[in-house]
Amino acid sequence: MSQSVPLTKESYEFLQEELKRLIKEERPKVIQDIAEARSHGDLSENAEYDAAKHRQGFIEGRILELQDKLARAYVVDLSNLKPDKVVFxxxxxxxxxxxxxxxxxxxxxxDEADIKIGKMSCTSPVGKALIGHKLDDTVKVSVPSGMKEYEIIDIKYE
Structure with missing residues (x-):
């Protein structure tokens, strides 16, 4: 049984847009590139053909990955929650x-975690430790550099 994938609304929409772009723009373009490279003759020494086939494999793999992820996704709706504890x-x-x-x-x-822009994975040690805690709670978490202690000073659902 495949596992469901929690996503924020923004991430779900972003992945849908990426899938649409790959199917409607990137896939037709790479097919055209392959046809053009084929017209140049000998495929055994044709770097353009090899590059286009490689790109096609990447695009098709990404399309399958996105289709699978979106099929298993559930969008977490925070609109009717009171911001009294940390949740996904x-x-x-x-x-x-x-x-x-x-x-x-x-x-x-x-999939959407990027600590450089302040997005922390719910499966990271700190993310897991914070979930379920309330405002003013002190949370201790073991990280690779040792033990960290955080006090929760604000929670928002946006």
């Missing part, structure tokens, strides 16, 4: 007691 899709601001810094993260699925 919540934006949480924490105070790092060691560095005395405030950091804000949006708790997202693995």
């Amino acid at each position: 899709g919540a934006t949480v601001t924490v105070y790092d007691t060691a560095t005395e810094e405030e950091v804000t993260y949006k708790i997202v699925g693995e």
